[in-house]
Amino acid sequence: MDAPGALTAAESGMPRRRRPARLHWPRTLRGKGLLALGAALVYLVAVALHVSQQRDELNRKVGELQVLHRYERALARAEVAVYNAGLEVQEAAFGPIDGGTPVSRAIALAIESATRSLDALEEHETGSVRRVRAVERAFQALRAAPLRANWLELREALRRVQEDLTIQRDRTAHEREALTDRYQQVFRELTLQMYGLVLAGFLVFGAGVVAFFAHLTRDLVRLQQRAAEIVRGERLPPLPVERDDELGQLTHAVNRMAEDLDARARQLELEDQRRAHQEKMASLGALAAGVAHEINNPLATIAGIAQQLTALDAPLPVAVADAHGRQLLVETQRVAGVTRRIADLAAPRPADLPWLDLNAMLQPLLHFVRYDRRYRRVEFVENLAPALPAVRALGDPVELVLMRLLAAIADAVAARDARGARVLVATRAVADGVELEIADDSAAASAAPAAVRSSDERALD
Structure with missing residues (x-):
């Protein structure tokens, strides 16, 4: 700060010192x-x-x-x-x-x-x-x-x-x-x-022109490669901007576009995960009736045994008490198994790409499909490869696709209202990953999943 009472250059009449003009190179x-x-x-x-x-x-x-x-x-x-x-x-x-x-x-x-x-x-x-x-x-x-x-x-x-x-x-x-x-x-x-x-x-002059166009070509090739990487969905750090001309502005624009697309992709990924979780919970709600029936049966058995025990006036023999105890353990284990499957199926999956066991994902899904009363007459045959390699994919979208496919094929089979209807669920290892087959003995299975195939291919990919 200036001291109190100090005069500026303009007030004192002294000529103001001008800063030397800087040389600005063209930027375009x-x-x-x-x-x-x-x-x-x-x-x-x-x-x-x-x-x-x-x-x-x-x-x-x-x-x-x-x-x-x-x-x-x-x-x-x-x-x-x-x-x-x-x-x-x-x-x-x-x-x-x-x-x-x-x-x-x-x-x-x-x-x-x-x-x-x-x-x-x-x-x-x-x-x-x-x-x-x-x-x-x-x-x-x-x-x-x-x-x-x-x-x-x-x-x-x-x-x-x-x-x-x-x-x-x-x-x-x-x-x-x-x-x-x-x-x-x-x-x-x-x-x-x-x-x-x-x-x-x-x-x-030729060396300058060659160096200029070599640098320009290098930056254009770098932008072309980054555009291809953006199209492939790769997430990479922004390109360093080394120029102040139109190509530098284009590099800034490509970096901003990559950031916007990355943010949009993350948003879509979160929305897909949220939607997959919501649809999975909706599917669980549709299966709630069958699950409730599976839980009510052991609960009714437990309640009946409890009523019998409370109505007795004399002590039970050891053999009868042991039989009732074993029956209670069986029914409670049955209820615990159902609730554990529900918890496993409803648990949110990690956002990154984990290694998934396809067989371990299919088994609880098949159990819940069997709980649905609509598929009481449908027999689900499992032919799962014992040494199936793990795959790297998002759990929620894959689980949602599997539930849709199982439900679609089971609906097509159940719609025929024929006894002995069977749905084959098989997994096998192939050269570049794993292969899943969900098939019916009739031709209805080929047309049944067509309604969900277009929306499910992206999740499976």
Whole structure:
């Protein structure tokens, strides 16, 4: 908390410090695609700028080569013009010379052509002015006094200029060769750089694309497998969400769907168990009359013996008392057996998948079916395998199905109202579990359980 009387940044006039903006990566697949496209475009622009700089370097080299080429041509023209002028001067220098004879027009034209060629070199070098002045001074001296010495001086000046031009031409040729080699080297480097940059960009971008789609494919396969697991009814922990894009939202949706389906399946399972228990209790209520008859008979016997004992005035003989006691024990055991079967049948089953003994489940059911007065004329024949393996299933649904099947077949047999009607109940072990058979001697048994088969197959499965 701020101290009392303290001023905030806004009240004190001080500028409020701004938090640096955080870089947010795109969360959608479209945004990631646009980001990848933007990165590729930036890379291409950077490569284009680099190539443009290298191309400017190549253009400068080409310009220098063109300048050297023009310089070489000017040197060649100047060298030819100076050489021709030198020949004219040499012929005149060794011919008959008269001190009063002026310089011929041919020599004047040759000297003029040489000086013009030397003037053309001025844009390429500064030494051409010196050569032109040397030739012009020698030529002016010759024109002023056409003596042999002046002719030789002009010839010597032209020879020095020609040697200088030859040296300059050789130097220029070497420069051109070096510049050509540099141009070729820069061109090769630029070509290799272009190939390297294109290959590096392709590899990096391709590796990123491959990694992105590999991750995307892995997540899609994982979602596909989880969807198949949900269809099969498997209950597994939720998938970890590692993405913030549409696929991550889809993973959240699949996890929520799995949780909702799991909760709904548990609710349906509880409802099935509750319904099975209620139907079992209803079946017990339907059998209550027969069970009451089975209990009333021993109770009536016990009551009769008690009345006889209370009506006696004299002590009973030991033999009579022993007989009455044995009869009472038999009747009480009979009542206890009936109540024990009722308690076993009415007890709720565990919610998980326990191991069930099918024979132990069938025997109390057959006892209660026999208590029903409707099936007094029906004989239930048991052919239960002695070494039947246990099965893993929910007890209440299986027990309800067995009661329905027994009741349906017994109703069909009892409806014929024929003596000697028999219902066979047999169990046997098979390769992948156990097999139960409830059959009648007639064809009525095949059609009787059809009404309950559709609703009972799911519980048996």
